[in-house]
Amino acid sequence: MTIEMKSIGTIHTPYTIKWNMPYQPVTDDIGEFSIELEESFTDGLNKIETFTYIYLLYHIDRVTRPVSMSVTPPWAPQGTEAGLFATRSPVRPNPIGLSVVRLLKRENNILYTSGLDVLDGTPLLDIKPYLADLDSKADANHGWAGDLPNNDHLLLHIKGIPHDE
């Protein structure tokens, strides 16, 4: 059975080149990253500005590689493999991307957010509030990625923090 979804807006980022997306910036300059919701949904943003963080769900629309159940993330040591569902690889059976972003400012149907590693023009599927008690887990870990040698360095890659190699 096919489930039908539709774009409800557009994500704007500085990234336009496929396969060559820079790491997420740690700067929070207002304007670099924004979410433009379709105007007919603007009233659905009422009170969203009271949240520190929001979830964005989006359609990963420019992936052409075939889905594989075994993944080696680009930042992991050669030979490292994990199951697709144990990674955040963009090549998935259902191309839904998920990011937690800081909400910086709202202007009508536009939300300005902290950095996002998605391509400019990515179709938006949903916005949900990030609720501290439901979504923030102080005892969360990094799974297999936390067990790799040199994992402090690898975590910079996972988090997208620019650093000298």
Place this chain on the structure above:
Amino acid sequence: MTIEMKSIGTIHTPYTIKWNMPYQPVTDDIGEFSIELEESFTDGLNKIETFTYIYLLYHIDRVTRPVSMSVTPPWAPQGTEAGLFATRSPVRPNPIGLSVVRLLKRENNILYTSGLDVLDGTPLLDIKPYLADLDSKADANHGWAGDLPNNDHLLLHIKGIPHDE
């Protein structure tokens, strides 16, 4: 443009009655809540058991109410209104549900998890690892819900913790 998704598995819970789902249990009894991934995707679960928490994305498939941009959550005081995207209402333009659950145990293509307030038989769309540094936000808040009078009590509802009224 329509985006096509498909079910990749099934979520099993004790909840079969529409509109009358009990609050999430706080018990973590193994077996009450499970995710049955289609067997063809089993290799995609390799190493997922190393994660404390995972995200589940699922198709909210039994909502029949029309989408409204203004929502009054069932636990909020009468007259409280918030925009749809400032709530976790299941009635959304794209019916994608999102939950963070604790991963208790894996048996081949079955994952046993902590409690989930979804109906039995809910179609699974994706499983993603919850990564501490990306997803856990110590400075997250509860937005407008945190500003309501008597919010300690309301947070029990938001979290789904059973309690005496």
